[in-house]
Amino acid sequence: MSFKKLIQPLKDSLKSKGFDAPLPLQKEILSKIKGGSSLFVTAPKDSGKTTSIIISVIQKLKTPFEDAPRALIFVKDKQAALDLELEFNAFKRGTDLRVYCAYDEHNIDIQRDEIYNGVDIVIATPKRLNKIFFLNGINLNKLQMCIVEDAEFLFGNNNLAEVTRTPESIGKCQYLVFSDKFDARFERWQESFMYNAQVIKQ
Template sequence: MSFKKLIEPLADAINHKGFKEPLPLQKQILSKIKSGASLFVIAPESSGKTTSLIISVIQKLKYAKEDAPRALIFVKDKQAALNLELEFNAFKRGTDLRVFCAYDEHDIDIQRDNIYEGTDIVIATPKRLNKLFYLNGINLNKLQMCIVEDADFLFRNSNFAQVTRTPESIGKCQYLVFTDTFDARFKRWQAAFMYNAQVVKFNQALLR
């Protein structure tokens, strides 16, 4: 998939950042994601996983539409959420897409009010997302994409169990998991809500 096939504001933002053509990983996965496929993307650092995630979400959602979020992205902690928000803001210039971060070190009532006002993309830590959901602080009925960034963090504390609860509360959805390594515990997801998912293992030799 070439950058020329992206919506104009996104293509302009990519060009402004100096990206002339997709990275090798992006050539492998962007068209698959655009087609609606659920993926486990296994690739090393600096291969373009985060940029692929951002491009795919903006390209699919395009513009603000519903009050309820249409994309949910799980991250490991507050700093990861804020960093990803900054990256989204750089790429979504020229669109009206709304991004909101929900993390544990912030007043949950304020977060619930902000989400209620309307957002398209929620970047959340697993613990805070689950708490918001059980307090009726977030509506997942319109969700189109459920994503885990740098998924290695899932296997610390109770993150894996908390993220696994989310599909129990939503309908049909595209799932994307970006990780450095494929953990055998992901097979539980393949047997449940990600049973049709493709596993894309990026060839590190392409980086050389």
């Protein structure tokens, strides 16, 4: 998939950042993601995984719509959430999409209220997302994309169980998991909510 097929605000942002053409990984996966496929994507650092997430989410959501989030991205910790939010803000100019970070070090009641006020994209640590959900602080019924960035972090601090719990609460959704390498423990997801997912390795 070439950048020519993206919405104009994305094309403008990519151009301003000096991205003239997709990287090999992006060329392989962007059209699959646009088509709605669920993917396990394993590729080394600096291959364009994070930018692929940002491009795909913005391209799919395009503009704000209602109050419930349509994309949920799980990250390792507060710093990863804030870093990804900065990247989104750099690419989403001209779309007015609302990005929100939910992490453990912030007041949960404030987070619940701010999410309730309306967001399109939630970037969250697994434990905090589930706490907010069980407080009825987030509506996942409109979710279209559920994504895990740098998924290696899942295999510590019970994060795998926390993320596995989320699909039990949502309907039909596109799942995207990005990591440096494929872990055999992901086979449990292939047997349940990601049974039709493609595995893309670079």
